[in-house]
Amino acid sequence: MGSDAVSGGRRARPVIAMLLPLLLAGCGDGGKAATGKLMLTGSSTVAPLALEIAKRYEADHPGVRIDVQTGGSSRGITDARSGVADIGMVSRALKPDESDLVAHAIAHDGIAIIVHASNPVTELSADQIRAIYRGQIATWQAVGGPKRPITVVNKAEGRSTLELFLQHFGLANTQIHASVVIGDNEQGIKTVAGNPGAIGYVSVGAAEYAATHEVAIRLLPLDGIPASTVTVKDGRFPLSRPLNLVTRGQPQGLAGDFIAYARSAAVHDRVRSLYFVPLD
Amino acid sequence: MRDRLSAVAAWGAAGMVLAAFAWLIGDVLWRGLPGLSWQFLVSAPADAGRAGGIASILLATVWILAIAIGTALPLGLATAVWLAEFGHRQPRLQGHVNHALDVLAGVPSIVFGLFGNAFFAVTLGLGFSILSGGLTLACMALPILVRVTGAGLQAVPAELRQGAAACGLTQWTTLSRLLLPAALPALLAGTLLGIGRALAETAALIFTSGYVDRYPGSVFDSARALSVHIYDLAMNVPGGERNGYASALVLVALILCINLATHALARGWQRSMS
Numbered sequence: 001m002g003s004d005a006v007s008g009g010r011r012a013r014p015v016i017a018m019l020l021p022l023l024l025a026g027c028g029d030g031g032k033a034a035t036g037k038l039m040l041t042g043s044s045t046v047a048p049l050a051l052e053i054a055k056r057y058e059a060d061h062p063g064v065r066i067d068v069q070t071g072g073s074s075r076g077i078t079d080a081r082s083g084v085a086d087i088g089m090v091s092r093a094l095k096p097d098e099s100d101l102v103a104h105a106i107a108h109d110g111i112a113i114i115v116h117a118s119n120p121v122t123e124l125s126a127d128q129i130r131a132i133y134r135g136q137i138a139t140w141q142a143v144g145g146p147k148r149p150i151t152v153v154n155k156a157e158g159r160s161t162l163e164l165f166l167q168h169f170g171l172a173n174t175q176i177h178a179s180v181v182i183g184d185n186e187q188g189i190k191t192v193a194g195n196p197g198a199i200g201y202v203s204v205g206a207a208e209y210a211a212t213h214e215v216a217i218r219l220l221p222l223d224g225i226p227a228s229t230v231t232v233k234d235g236r237f238p239l240s241r242p243l244n245l246v247t248r249g250q251p252q253g254l255a256g257d258f259i260a261y262a263r264s265a266a267v268h269d270r271v272r273s274l275y276f277v278p279l280d
Numbered sequence: 281m282r283d284r285l286s287a288v289a290a291w292g293a294a295g296m297v298l299a300a301f302a303w304l305i306g307d308v309l310w311r312g313l314p315g316l317s318w319q320f321l322v323s324a325p326a327d328a329g330r331a332g333g334i335a336s337i338l339l340a341t342v343w344i345l346a347i348a349i350g351t352a353l354p355l356g357l358a359t360a361v362w363l364a365e366f367g368h369r370q371p372r373l374q375g376h377v378n379h380a381l382d383v384l385a386g387v388p389s390i391v392f393g394l395f396g397n398a399f400f401a402v403t404l405g406l407g408f409s410i411l412s413g414g415l416t417l418a419c420m421a422l423p424i425l426v427r428v429t430g431a432g433l434q435a436v437p438a439e440l441r442q443g444a445a446a447c448g449l450t451q452w453t454t455l456s457r458l459l460l461p462a463a464l465p466a467l468l469a470g471t472l473l474g475i476g477r478a479l480a481e482t483a484a485l486i487f488t489s490g491y492v493d494r495y496p497g498s499v500f501d502s503a504r505a506l507s508v509h510i511y512d513l514a515m516n517v518p519g520g521e522r523n524g525y526a527s528a529l530v531l532v533a534l535i536l537c538i539n540l541a542t543h544a545l546a547r548g549w550q551r552s553m554s
Contacts, residue, residue: 184515
C-alpha cells in the first residue's frame with residue numbers, strides 16, 4: 001500500500017512539471033485578451049432571449065463568459081440591486097420605487113387575451129374582461145357566446161405578465177376568481193387550447209405563433225386593436241411591455257458593451273425567432 | 281356478487297394503472313421520436329434549444345448525478361450502518377435521526393432548491409454550479425438511500441449476527457465481512473432509486489446548478505440538467521415542443537433503464553439470499 005502511493009507520487013511529478021508551463025501560459029494569455037464574466041438573472045420570459053444573445057456575444061469575444069440564470073422578474077430586480085447579478089432581466093417597465101436601477105429595453109412584448117378557437121366570441125370590452133376576471137360574469141352566454149361556464153386562467157403570483165395585466169385593467173389579484181393558475185406562456189396556451197370555455201392571457205408573440213401553428217386558441221383584439229406583433233411594434237396595441245435588462249447605475253465596461261450589443265440590430269433575428277418584437 | 285364486484289374493481293384499477301403507463305410512454309414516444317437522432321445526442325443546443333441537441337445537457341446531468349451519488353452514497357451507507365447496528369445504544373439520537381430522515385423525505389423539492397441556493401450557492405459561495413446542484417440532490421437522495429440500505433441490513437438474519445458474536449468476531453469484522461456484503465444489493469438498489477429521483481428533479485436544480493446550457497468546464501460552472509432543459513423548452517420557448525419531447529424521451533429511457541437495472545439487482549439479491 002505505502003510503497004504504491006510513493007511510486008504513484010513519483011510518477012505524477014513529471015506530469016505536473018509538464019503541465020505547469022501550460023498553466024502559466026494560459027494565465028498570460030488570459031491577461032492580454034478581452035476577458036470577463038457577466039452574470040444575468042431574472043425573468044424566465046427574457047432568459048431564453050438573453051441566453052441566445054449572450055452566446056452570440058461570446059462567439060465574437062472568446063475571452064468573455066456570460067452566465068444566464070432564471071427565476072422571475074422579482075429575482076432580477078433583487079439580484080441587480082444586491083450585486084449578485086451584474087445585470088437583471090425584467091419583463092416589465094420599472095416601478096417608481098425601483099428608480100435606483102437603470103432599465104435598458106432590448107425588445108417589446110405584448111399580452112394577448114386568448115380564448116379557445118371554437119369560441120364564437122370575437123371581442124370583449126375592457127369592462128367585460130374585468131367582470132369575467134372578478135367572477136361577476138361566469139358564463140359565455142352573458143357576453144354573447146354559448147351556454148358554457150367561463151374557465152378563468154390567471155397567472156401565478158410574481159409573474160410580470162400578471163402584474164402588467166392587473167395594472168392595465170386596474171385589478172387587484174385578490175379580486176380575481178381564477179379557476180386555473182398557470183406559470184409560463186406555453187402552459188397558459190396549453191390550458192386554454194385544452195378547454196373550450198377558457199379565457200387567459202399570454203405573450204402576444206407566443207400566442208401568435210401557437211395560433212398560426214394549429215393550436216386551438218384565438219387572440220382577441222383589445223380596444224378594437226388586433227393583438228399581433230405588428231401592432232405591438234408600432235405602439236398601437238395597449239397591453240404591451242418592454243423586456244428590460246436592468247443595472248445598478250449606468251453599466252460600465254463589459255456590462256455596458258454587452259447591453260449595447262443586446263440593443264443593436266445585430267440581434268434582431270434572435271428577438272424575432274423568440275416571437276418578441278425588436279426595438280425599432 | 282360482492283366478491284365478483286370487488287374482483288372487477290381490482291382488475292379495473294390494475295388495468296387503469298397499466299393504461300396510464302402505456303399512454304404516457306406512447307405519447308412521449310409518438311411526439312419524441314421525430315426529434316430524436318444520433319445527431320441530437322451528440323450536438324450542443326442552439327436557437328434556445330429548438331435546434332441542435334442535448335450533448336452538453338447530458339454531460340451536465342451526468343456530472344451533477346456523479347456529485348450527488350458520490351456524496352450521498354458514503355453518507356447514506358454510514359448513516360444506515362449506524363442506525364441498524366449501533367443506534368440502539370443511543371435510542372434518543374437514533375429517534376432524532378430517524379425523524380430527521382422522515383422529514384427530509386417529505387420535503388418538497390422546491391424547498392430543497394431554495395435551501396440549496398441559499399446554503400451551497402450563497403453561504404458556501406459555490407454560486408450557480410454543478411457542485412451546488414449535486415450537493416442539493418445528495419440531500420434529496422439521502423433519505424431513500426438510508427431507508428433502502430437500512431432495510432437491507434435489517435434483513436440479514438439475526439442468527440448470522442449471533443453466530444459471528446459466538447465466534448468472537450469483532451463488530452468491525454462482522455460489519456465489513458458479513459453484514460455489508462449481505463446488504464450490498466440493497467445499497468445498489470437504493471442508489472439506483474436515488475439516481476432515478478435525482479434525474480427527474482427540476483425544481484431543486486433550477487436555482488442551484490442553473491440554466492446555462494454550454495459544455496461545463498469544471499464542477500464550479502453552472503450547467504443545465506436534462507429536466508430543467510425539458511421544462512424550459514416546454515414552458516418558456518415557443519416552438520420548443522419537438523426538442524422538448526425528444527429530450528423527455530431520452531429522460532424516460534434513462535429512468536426506465538435504471539428501473540430495469542434495479543429490478544434485475546433485486547432479483548439477483550433474492551436468489552443469492554435463498
